[in-house]
Amino acid sequence: MLAEIGVSSLDELFDRQIPAAVRLQRPLDLPAGMPEQDVYAHLRALAQRNTSAEDELTFLGAGMYDHYVPAVIDMLLGRSEFLTPYTPYQPEISQGGLQVMFEYQTAISELTALPVSNASVYEGPSAVAAAAYLAKLANGKPRVVVSRGVHPHARAALRTLAAGYGHDVVEVGLRDGVTDAAAWETAIDQDTSAVIFAQPNFLGAVEDTAALAEAAKNSPAVVVGSYDPIPLGILKPPGECGVDVAVGEGQTLGNRLDFGGPSFGFFAATDAYLRRMPGRIAGETRDVDGKRGFVLTLQTREQHIRREKATSNICTAQALNALAGVVYLSWVGRRGLVELGELLLQRTHYAREALTAIDGVEALHSQPVVREFAVHLNAPVQRVIARCQDAGVNPGYALGREYDEYGDGLLVALTERRSKAEIDRLAEVLGAAVAAERETAGVSA
Amino acid sequence: MLAEIGVSSLDELFDRQIPAAVRLQRPLDLPAGMPEQDVYAHLRALAQRNTSAEDELTFLGAGMYDHYVPAVIDMLLGRSEFLTPYTPYQPEISQGGLQVMFEYQTAISELTALPVSNASVYEGPSAVAAAAYLAKLANGKPRVVVSRGVHPHARAALRTLAAGYGHDVVEVGLRDGVTDAAAWETAIDQDTSAVIFAQPNFLGAVEDTAALAEAAKNSPAVVVGSYDPIPLGILKPPGECGVDVAVGEGQTLGNRLDFGGPSFGFFAATDAYLRRMPGRIAGETRDVDGKRGFVLTLQTREQHIRREKATSNICTAQALNALAGVVYLSWVGRRGLVELGELLLQRTHYAREALTAIDGVEALHSQPVVREFAVHLNAPVQRVIARCQDAGVNPGYALGREYDEYGDGLLVALTERRSKAEIDRLAEVLGAAVAAERETAGVSA
Amino acid sequence: MTQTIFEKGAPGRRAFTCPALDVPEVDGLLPGALRRSEPPRLPEISEPELVRHYVNLSKRNFDLDSGFYPLGSCTMKHNPRLHERVAALPGHARLHPLQDPARAQGALELMWNLERALAEVAGLPHVSLQPSAGSHGELAGVLLTKAFHADHGEQRTKVLTPDTAHGTNPATVTMAGYEVVKLGTNADGGVDIDDLRAKADETVACLMLTNPNTLGIFDHNIEEIAEIVHGVGATLYYDGANLNAVMGISRPGDMGFDIVHFNLHKSFTQPHGGGGPGSGPIAVADRIDPYLPRPVITRAADGSFDLDDERPKSIGKLRGFQGNYGCFVRSYAYIRSLGAEGLKDASETAVLNANYLVARLRALGVADKLPLAFGELCMHEFVLSGAPMKRELQIRTLDLAKRLLDHGFHPPTVYFPLLVDEALLIEPTETETRETLDAFAEALAEILREAADDPSVARNAPYTTPVRRLDEAAAAKRPVIRQPL
């Protein structure tokens, strides 16, 4: 091949193109390559040093949840035809991926009761920031009002992005577990570019989202809600609550935990924002023979066409994870999603009752909860969690990690995988751990 | 749908066809169905009650071996197009499977240096019995001579089948680990229908197969060899040793252990036996447009055409496992198989030296070994094995389970997965176990 | 894409990286006389080439996940992917068959549970999971019969099989050292009772029957048949390939059968893999139990499981180890997913779908050219005769089958059973939707309409497949069964 090229050596290829001064004159300081079996053994050894949801009984949620991923998803996502191509720039040979996007958009639109959905953004928290950026481009107002019920990571991502394009971020606190209505109203004014809340919120409480949206009615603000898609089978959807833009974390829809990613973020909106959406959108059309087909559409929003005037810089998104999402929603199905929602509603209530019956454990709020709830422990939460984990049960998330105001709060999450028996086991282990900690406290006191 | 059929109920459909007396009048006495997640949990719980090669350092072989199965095999075997169709009765829409068979036959033919291979039989031991049946049909002679170096399960399967179609089975013993040449010669006469040996034999010893075949030269016997395919990269192939029919267990070629199956058996022969082969055979041909294609061929051998005159009753065989086999051989490749053979040759020698250096452990024979070897323990082998397993090492197979003559014999197997460090670990653990057992013996004596 | 893997790649290319030699190298470990001189000419190919080759080959297959596959007698029902997931768990997939039973309790419990479930479905108490496929189960069954008679000091010589029997039945009989005696079929599609009476005597070891048989007909004389067979001291063998019609509805044991084989790759949805792997467990009556293949799984009082190889009267072993465990895992997962109700529902729906399709064909007038060979109703499958079609439209069943390929359907089993002229054996299975059955019926109707205009269209079909009709005669005349290198 070198001869064909007309060079005498590989080095010549590089010598003629790269100044010697910037050539690396030594081998990379990395371990030598390994046979497949050794790489497998190494990666497996690392995996075994993690305590996964396969290794303990876990009630940890706080943004990602241990739902069951049906086997059909592994099979479909493993098919080369879905796994290995890139963005469908050539629609004639990408109808599979494009139709999946179209079906996904339809499913998200149905879930949110909003007419417009894109084909995915990175994940949940950054989707919240992306929604604020949309608002900035839409109305140019200087301020975003965000409830502290929104995931802490989402609020952090919002602040990070806003520092760039320029939004002031104002947070509104919680009251008995939900966004403080009075503070919310007073925070919203004519300079408000967007208002952002979460449903259910980070404490698991179901918000009165219609009221929160209503409060922004006479402001220029874009109303943004961040949603957990699973309860949307039973919760009033954003489209019926005056929400302009609904976003959320899609992990719960057929995606693995994967220590936090990859998953996908969904991004839906009213028609008014169609041409301000970030990311890919697939649309239906016909080919020259009149055959139905799908293409990437409204690309004049995007970076590869509009460059500095684009509505976002996003390019590679989460197509494969969104495929898992639409397959999951089709697998669960119309009735299934409602049944799943009702099951979680009942089990969550049962779990809250079971835990708050333990002395030293109190409900952190009394709002309706649909899959997750918060309690307060009269014991050091981190130590209680450690005790439970040593007993093989991960009781949940220590709210103090992000909320000073809930020092010894514990956030407990349910999925369809957590049976009554397992909830009872949690109550038993948590009860013992709390008692033990209060004991030591008593002693040390 | 019932209306279309013209019946009023499902029951009517059955009442009109099945006599009431033979209808089951109660529900089946089986547990109720379960959601996917619960079936997964149950099957996983069962899996966790097994100690697999993932859970211990294992040197257990004796017919199936813990080779590394490359990830490409999982992907390809998982493709619906290979996993879900049946036997390619319709060649126009089965070219994938048919070409795989053709490629598989070519690979087996190359491995064995024999011109004819079928597309697979069930597995190794029954393949030995099938070879004897071929001999019976070919020459009608009453007797089979089989070396005790042949896998005990294969000899058992042979006896079981022979009891049906009618072959006397005569076994020839081993001498310093290989087939007793003198006994072998005297056993063979003009009534011998087939002679059967294994390469390497069950004790891991490399036989002088050319000599064993030579001994049958002046008899009507079909010379049958049972081969481990992995060492065939470095061992003289059956086709160069006067073997008529070469069979063997294909598990080592890209198939999982699966507690014994499914795997596949390979079945190769000289041209003389082409029309007496059992099972499917794919052949190359052309379609009406002159395009290259593949079909099932020589079907006049088979049960669906010849019925009681068929060369075998086999129908469903092991197509998917054979696919794994040819993919594995292509993945390892021409040079790779030789390198693999050399690696195992060296490591096996090293392991034999390391173990026989332990006092209380002696070589059971001094023959060349290529992937497995036998030692004799001066201690109760079952108890030694148990001690080793408690230490996380499975040292191998207790020969006494099948060979009274090797009471405390231990059969130790290697694969490319077992490194020098792991062999050293085996030596250490085995040494300790033997010492401990001799201790107790000494005490109790 | 008709290059073989041997025609691709280049010298020196490879996917596999061999682990480095980590032990001191020693020369002469293998005497030259035993050494191979030339390495086998296996492919030399990179992993990307390997993947592309087989991925592209796979696209030249039609499969069950792509379309309707009504291949009669084969029960091409949906294969749930959960089964692949659980079978791949290392605790199952990397378990060595010779592992100490004490350290394989999960596997033995699974097999025990599967045996109990199969026994319940068959209505026979004892099960061996060992046989590798249906025909292997048949062989086991006939050898059991032989051992049974021998143990009772009898040397019987014949086995009866109806002319509707699958080819593996007579082939098995021969392999087991018996003579095949054929039985005729009566007008209802069942066994000709008079013929049976005439041939049933003390020389008969066994009658092998499929019920419902390969016509999809449930033999309503089954009780009488059992009586006759048992009357002469023979065993009654049940070919379980059609069990999908009667799970939870009627049990072979209750019908009077002594020995049953199951096809886990049919009724219990082990994927067919392009022609295997399969699994052919057998269930037997008490009097056959002593002869079952060894080892058998035993359960101790403490609930622990073991393998018992000490079975003096056993026929021995049919194969290595304990059978196709990977298939057991899948079929057990299937049985636990469906449960008692689900299995019955599966059979009911399978029979419903078959009869619905028969009705659709009648409604569309297809039945005029392709009449049901026997009866009006059927069980889970049915046989059409292409004779009128051949006579009136000048296209054969083969042509119809090939034309179906252009419609995106896998054809039914054709030219079997043998006693029906131009036979089509159609088995829709329970996992197909009504829409699919309607589309298939419509396709048959369309092909017949088309043939009425111009039979040559079907005669030269298919047109849209990767290759068209292949020259099978040439392939058999000058067999090229391996790549010349």
Add this chain to the structure above:
Amino acid sequence: MTQTIFEKGAPGRRAFTCPALDVPEVDGLLPGALRRSEPPRLPEISEPELVRHYVNLSKRNFDLDSGFYPLGSCTMKHNPRLHERVAALPGHARLHPLQDPARAQGALELMWNLERALAEVAGLPHVSLQPSAGSHGELAGVLLTKAFHADHGEQRTKVLTPDTAHGTNPATVTMAGYEVVKLGTNADGGVDIDDLRAKADETVACLMLTNPNTLGIFDHNIEEIAEIVHGVGATLYYDGANLNAVMGISRPGDMGFDIVHFNLHKSFTQPHGGGGPGSGPIAVADRIDPYLPRPVITRAADGSFDLDDERPKSIGKLRGFQGNYGCFVRSYAYIRSLGAEGLKDASETAVLNANYLVARLRALGVADKLPLAFGELCMHEFVLSGAPMKRELQIRTLDLAKRLLDHGFHPPTVYFPLLVDEALLIEPTETETRETLDAFAEALAEILREAADDPSVARNAPYTTPVRRLDEAAAAKRPVIRQPL
């Protein structure tokens, strides 16, 4: 097969079986006002239908395992299946992102090792794995620049990007609140140094560069460029999309870059998934380190790992949790499989393949109609101009691309970079064989020959694809972006 999943199935059908309610049912847990009145109209479909639908849809995609995919700038290299296997291990796949770090040591060690490896490849000491894709990494990089300047009391307003830059660069600049200033390209395909000198001043925060750039040209003035940029106190940002050309050969850090993003889904073979997931880690110089996103992974003296969220100067978080860990597992497996030598060999072969293809096109005369836009040699990819072809053969680059589909090849990136008329950006990657490159060159030659006879063939291509040219204008004019139900 153009029905959507919403047009299939029937009321009541389902794949999912909901676990039974096992707790005492309580009414009124959810006030009616908060309840949904109508369930979302999701599909009602059985599992077999679901599987067939998506399996058949998949067959309407072209993919990397099926053929050559020389999509310039996207590094469509082979995706080893080992990576899918290890990423699926429950210890990785079912690990919760908020698990106590003490119980996630394997994951943190993997991330730590990956950070070290990426730092070594980039020649920059500090790494954050957090960004979700390349453009996310760009955003992180520009926000880091902003934080850096702010911390030094500066408010700079502009970011320079060459006209060869990928669209995400200017889009990122805007999103980060900066003004985009374009730089011209010189005759060699590098940055116009005079233009840079003219525009580089104290208002410039950063220069974003791709090197080799999107022309496949390595800018030999890189040292001078770095000097100029640093001379005005700006940062130099490296768009790592083209890192596949220089792994182990030349390091951005050594070229003078301060911030680098990686595309794990390009250089480090995370599968592209039809448009993600990706991962866009960044590596930075010491002076940028304080501003890195939080948390950062720390390693204690005892070798244990932890997550440090206490980073006062950090720009904060770009997203949830620690980034796309599943992608880290794959790319880490890749790096460990190849090792130092393997990575260098990959880049060398990528560059060799690209130059070989250029040579083939020259030899076949294709270059007359499709000349190389700049230079004679190239790095891992190269740009052809379709202008002469358009002029002399009356077919556009688009037509050529569409006709390539009929030859079974994925077309190159077309009409990018913008400064080349009728551009084709071709990146073969190192995992393609010489045979494939030859076949692709031959296909281009064939299409040009064909066009010389009859340009309409290409103009109306493709002909063999599931659909033919689609009406994109209509799609944008009256957007139908969801199924009407």
